[in-house]
Amino acid sequence: MKKNSLTLRSVAGVGAVAVVTLVTLTQAGCATQxxxxxxxxxxxxxxxxxxxxLYFGAQAHPAVQRQLGRVSYSVRIARTTDGPEASCNKALAQALQKVRADAREHGADAVVNVKTRFHSTETASATDYTCGVSPSAAAIAVEGERVVLHAN
Known part of the structure; x- marks a missing residue:
């Protein structure tokens, strides 16, 4: 039976604890997709x-009567046991609820040009969204423009 082992030695003044910390931090970031x-x-x-x-990306919508500013929310949730896609879907649903609540609070009846993002990867699409998922969490940012489409 083959055994794997790791031997740590001080390297040019860097202690073993520092090397383990560096390896741990490096590996932690690699798991996010x-x-x-x-x-x-x-x-x-x-x-x-x-x-x-909600109108995603360049999705067609009625004429804008009044613009009420931008809205942006980020959501990070614990990853569910039913897989990364389900976790991302849940994170997106929560973010969209927050965007809608904010728009409602500001008197908007729509949010247009909705984009999704995870760090520097952004999607402005009517068909797809971007989410980051790791073994422990799913995260997404949603942003758009609060507007009034229908005259009141």
Whole structure:
């Protein structure tokens, strides 16, 4: 039976604890994956009964009557046991709820040009979204422009 082992020695004044810390930090970042996933299952489920419409990317929408500023929320959730896609879908759903609540609070009836992002990877698409997922969490940022589309 083959045994794997790791021997640590001080290297030019760097102690073994520092080497272990460096290796641990380096390996921790490697486990995060940036995923591009289909938007349809989440946007369809979250739009039922919604009083604030969401228009992703360059998706067509009625004429804007009034602009009310930008909205942006980040969500990080514990990863679920049913896989990375389900975790990302849950994170997106939570972020969209926050975006809608903020828009409602500011008197908007829609959020247009909605984009999703994980760190520097951004998606402005009507069909896909970007999410980061690790063995322990899923994370996403959602941003867009609060607007009034219908004259009140």
């Amino acid at each position: 940036v995923k591009s996933l289909p938007l349809a299952p989440v946007s369809a489920a979250s739009s039922q009964g919604a009083d604030v419409a």
